[in-house]
Amino acid sequence: MMPVVEKADGESHIFRKVYYNHLKDFLFADLFEGYRHGHYLWQCGICDDYFFMTTAHKQLYCSTVNPKYGVPCSYVAKHPEVIDRKPKQQKKTDSPHYLLWQRRYDLIRKNKSLGRYDDAVSAKAKEYIDSCFELAQVDFEYAFTQYEKDMDMTNVYRKAMEMLNV
Ligand SMILES: [Zn+2]
Structure with missing residues (x-):
């Protein structure tokens, strides 16, 4: 890891250039970077995918649109009837x-x-x-x-x- 100063439009910026030997290392570093910024990993209770919890509020479900229901998981969670009611491909x-x-x-x-x-x-x-x-x-x-x-x-x-x- 080393700091790099580069000129962009006459201004100096400090970047970090990071080398990884393995993709896994990058993923771990990225994960800890997230932790450092107060975000943490959470498993969505609806789709089981992991997401970074970025708000102070307890966000139990991801806000990605769930392909199965066509609405975000956080929405599905608030409306459990959706799961039973919405067919896979609705005509x-x-x-x-x-x-x-x-x-x-x-x-x-x-x-x-x-x-x-x-x-x-x-x-x-x-x-x-x-x-x-x-x-x-x-x-x-x-x-x-x-x-x-x-x-x-x-x-x-x-x-x-x-x-x-x-
Ligand atoms: Zn989800």
Whole structure:
């Protein structure tokens, strides 16, 4: 290990150049470097991967998106129902939020054919319910608390109008 002074844009910087004979040595050094900065290794209780705990708070689960559930492990931990409910590959029609989306989509099409709303507004309304549905798929908090409220037709058309004005 030796300090190296290098010039970058006229400024002097002190770098450390470190040589390792084995990858393992580097990994150990990196690990202790983490310890030195107050981070420590922790095994995620959901995916069993190790991660560096970097906050003062007890962070029991990693915040990496868990490929199995499509949301971070820390989220899965807060919502244990996710593990039971979410199938491996969820189809749109399998979603518990699909029925409401379908009903809203039918209404949008009906209102359009009755001439209550023009094509532009209807298209934006569809775009909006699609985005709500997508969000409900990945954000369980949103799905449980906000999804239905957002999917209220008055709100849907209000949002559609707002989107057109922008
Ligand atoms: Zn994890």
